[in-house]
Amino acid sequence: MRVTRTFRTMSSLLLLAALAVPALSGVPTEQVKETTEKILEVVKDPALKGDDKAGERKRLIRVAADERFDWQEMARRSLGRHWRSLTDEEKEDFVALFSELIGHSYLAKIQGYTGEGVRYEDEKVDDKYGVVETTIVTSKGVDIPVLYRLKNKGAEGGALWLVYDVSIEGVSLVNNYRTQFKAILSKSSHDELVEKLKAKLPKDEECKTDDESSASADSQ
């Protein structure tokens, strides 16, 4: 038992070392890595496994994601021209709803990840904009290219790179939602769009964004 344990630790250390060596990466990559690793830690943590820990896992992942993802920027870009017609309160509410929606949509996928790791392939920086190309290596051996678009929102001289778009297999998340929202908004009002999106969230999450619906049955 002991032998396999040390072997495992050694091989994961070697793997980490191997990953660390070619990384002459810049700040955007470092920051993306930080967040990705935090999230993966939560997913892989044996102490957090099991259905009873689902809420805790979700909370921790959300905290890590909030550090790196600029939900406001993503929500704004997804609404496109429509964003400008919203009141400040509507904007705030929409950003909160949007981040809940994204979190909910991808949470299951993230938690199902039992893969080998993430490769940080390339980084391109142009003034305040950066692109980090990564590849997620799954246990089936299939490589999934994931591209992060970031904007440096740090103060003068500082570096706080926040993600404003994620492209998986070349398909942009923002573009995807933008197309769908545009189609919905061409036929219905903003409030109807909000209702449609709220309907996609499980009941217990709706409580946070809507005062009326009480905490009904636990869906998780």
Add this chain to the structure above:
Amino acid sequence: MKKFDVGLTVGLFMVVGIVCLAFLSIKLGRMEVLGSSGYNVRAVFTETGGLRSGASVVIAGVEIGRVKAITLEDYEAHVLLNINGGVEIQEDSIASIKTRGLIGEKFVDISPGGAEEIVQPGGRIRDTQPAVDLESLISKFVFGDT
């Protein structure tokens, strides 16, 4: 007198015929002889999927420009788009390469954003989506399933 008239008429017809031919070939060949109106913007794609020079640039299905040139720089495709004057492209617009039908010709679709800033002539559309490589997607689907 008569001979002179006939000669002149024939000559005139010849000239008119050549001018028409030239006009037709320029129009059909989509050449820009008189200089193009509009302005140029760049977009960088990792995969153009066979996009050709002269392909349409489209917003909401309406052609608002054409692809002027495609060059390879640093192993990426730098596409120069000529956009009609009067059409504004927001800073957070997303340029994607789409296909007419499923296996038709490629064109550039621009999805307008909501930013206040507009891409200036000579500027760049930062957010791009490469052409979908159906074959590699199918192979991933097949491979991933085993």
